[in-house]
Amino acid sequence: MSEKTTAAFRKAVEAGDAEGVLATFAADVTFNNPVTFRPFEGEVLTSVVPRLLEVWQDLHYTAELQGDGFVGLVFEARVGHRYANGIDLLPFNDEGLITEITVKVRPLTALQALGEEMQAALAR
Amino acid sequence: MSEKTTAAFRKAVEAGDAEGVLATFAADVTFNNPVTFRPFEGEVLTSVVPRLLEVWQDLHYTAELQGDGFVGLVFEARVGHRYANGIDLLPFNDEGLITEITVKVRPLTALQALGEEMQAALAR
Numbered sequence: 001m002s003e004k005t006t007a008a009f010r011k012a013v014e015a016g017d018a019e020g021v022l023a024t025f026a027a028d029v030t031f032n033n034p035v036t037f038r039p040f041e042g043e044v045l046t047s048v049v050p051r052l053l054e055v056w057q058d059l060h061y062t063a064e065l066q067g068d069g070f071v072g073l074v075f076e077a078r079v080g081h082r083y084a085n086g087i088d089l090l091p092f093n094d095e096g097l098i099t100e101i102t103v104k105v106r107p108l109t110a111l112q113a114l115g116e117e118m119q120a121a122l123a124r
Numbered sequence: 125m126s127e128k129t130t131a132a133f134r135k136a137v138e139a140g141d142a143e144g145v146l147a148t149f150a151a152d153v154t155f156n157n158p159v160t161f162r163p164f165e166g167e168v169l170t171s172v173v174p175r176l177l178e179v180w181q182d183l184h185y186t187a188e189l190q191g192d193g194f195v196g197l198v199f200e201a202r203v204g205h206r207y208a209n210g211i212d213l214l215p216f217n218d219e220g221l222i223t224e225i226t227v228k229v230r231p232l233t234a235l236q237a238l239g240e241e242m243q244a245a246l247a248r
Contacts (some may be wrong), residue, residue, distance in 0.1 A: 034230045037207065065189035065196045070197050072189045074213065084160065087211055087228055104211055104228035106158045108239050113142065115232050 002092040006071050009035040009098065010061050010092065018050035026097040034086065034105040035115040055079060055114060079117055084110035126216040130195050132221065133214065134185050142174035150221040158210065158229040159239040177244040179203060179238060203241055208234035 005024045012020030022045065031040040033052070040048050059077035066072075070091035077084045086105035093099045105111050125246035129148045136144025145171065155164040157176070164172050170183035190196075201208045211230035217223045229235050 032209070032230070035229045035232045037233065063194075065194075067187055067189035067196070067198075070187075072190075072191070072211070074191075085156070085226070085228070087196070087213070089211070101154055102209070102230070104209070104230045105230045106156070106226070106235075107161045108159045108235050109161065111230075111232050111235055112217035 002071065002096050004097045005092060006064070006090070009088075010073060012059055013053070013088075016053045016056075018053055021049055021053070022046060024098050025101075026093050026095070026099045029098060030100045032100065032102040033118070034098070034103040034111060035118055048122065051124065052118065055121055056084075060087060073100040079110050079113040082110045082113045083107075083115070126195065126220050129193065129216060129220045130188070130197070130214070133212075134197060137177070137212075138184055140177045140180075143178055145173055145177070146170060148222050149225075150217050150219070150223045153222060154224045156224065156226040157242070158227040158235060159242055162187060172246065176242065179206075179245055202215040203234050203237040206234045206237045207231075208238070 002082060009021065009024045012024065025045065029045060031045055033040060057078040059075055061073050061075045063074040064071060070089060073088040073090065075086050082107050086103060089102040090098050091100050105114060133148040134204050136148065140163070149169065152166060155169055157164060168172040176229065180197060181202040183199055185199045188195060193215060197212040198200070199210050208229050210227060213226040215224050216221050229238060
């Protein structure tokens with residue numbers, strides 16, 4: 001089941017489709033965003049995800065890895081005019097829904113730009 | 125062959141053993157560090173790797189992922205008093221040696237601290 005969710009998640013993120021992304025999440029999902037130590041959790045993601053998707057430009061996945069009960073999705077993107085290279089780590093529950101999303105991004109210039117854009121997007 | 129290299133790399137990084145880490149690298153290795161856009165390449169790593177290993181405290185791997193010709197190693201660590209959570213992406217050549225290492229770290233506070241520590245370590 002996680003294969004189907006992974007494919008739906010990839011497609012939705014690349015299309016900037018927030019509803020599609022949210023449909024792949026379990027109700028109690030934890031979002032470990034790349035910027036802040038504190039995660040976003042549960043209900044708040046309904047308003048946070050659409051705003052976060054706006055921050056990325058030209059995000060496209062370039063590789064997929066399989067772990068024990070989770071997948072890793074490698075991506076490239078831009079944040080403003082900064083090149084970003086990142087990974088989403090996604091574990092799944094028994095229904096094949098994403099229970100946690102951990103995003104890591106390099107280099108530092110991209111993560112700093114992402115922090116600024118995220119703050120601006122969340123303030124709107 | 126890459127399983128053996130992966131095990132040797134994990135062990136050497138966790139032990140802060142620079143020679144052990146360098147022994148897992150191909151001669152033309154590219155190191156996409158988490159901080160700078162520009163990679164470290166080839167010979168310079170002989171002096172860079174020992175310094176970079178000093179920057180991490182309590183680094184330990186928590187999970188392993190398999191991709192097509194490469195592995196992902198998830199780790200937790202500290203940089204100073206900052207919690208860091210990262211991943212190493214490692215592709216291999218036909219001899220089972222690491223041809224490229226891409227490191228991604230979150231959250232922003234850890235990556236900023238890492239940038240400062242890295243600069244200080246490289247200046248010594």
